[in-house]
Amino acid sequence: MDIDSREAASALSDISDISRRVRQSTIYQLSGLMLIMWGALTFAGYVASYLSPRHAGYGWIAVYVAGIVGTIVISPLNRARSGIRTFDIRMLAAFLLFIAVGMFSSVWLGHFTPRQMGTFWPLYFMMVYTIVGLWVGLAFVAIGLSIIALTLIGYFFVGGAFDLWMAFVNGGGLIVGGLWMRRD
């Protein structure tokens, strides 16, 4: 079979394009599962904060611990299926550093009210999520910016039901985003 260099370049371009789409689709499958888990935990965290505001701090510690344990459990499963490592010691260190900076800013520097705390953390998480999306896929950017916008609407315009609003916007948003990423 004889082909010229233009046809060869076109074939290589097709190969490169589909390889990129497979990688992105694999990242979406794995990230979608993580998003669904974190969405369910976040939903539970906000509902617990709404029902028992005095114990909200303990509730959120439980959410983060369950999230880290869940991520560690899901990671080997993902690796066996895709060959992609989704969790390692550097990621744990990055997550703990991220939480420490957030705590330092919101508790020590900022002395935020519970409502400001409930707004700050989703904005903080979704900002990083959106920035990562600029490299790994526009779905991350769309989900991140949507949740940031709805969080700000809740902060300024939703009254006493703010935690419930956030349960659906942040928790529900992550679950819907995860399902959307994993759709066929």
Added chain:
Amino acid sequence: MAELDDIIHQPLRLKIMAALNALPAATPGLEFSRLKKLTGATDGNLGAHIETLAKAGYVAVEKAFVGKRPQTTVTATAAGRGAFARHVATLQEIIAASERQP
């Protein structure tokens, strides 16, 4: 210069092999539905070309039930990965040869 692989060079089969080769060797392959979406092919067309690749020994097809839903998974074999790598190398050689010409 090595010959291009006639079986792989057909455009849809090239896409199928490229998609399967984008995954690490030790992992399960791609589900039919995901492959269909990635290649933009119809069910019948995709099925026919997968069969051609399977007959050549380039892919393995596994059918199973997940709950009540049938699921077909397509995986590149070692022979398929080798043939694809040679095919890509030949394409690169063709381009390199044309660049060397005055």
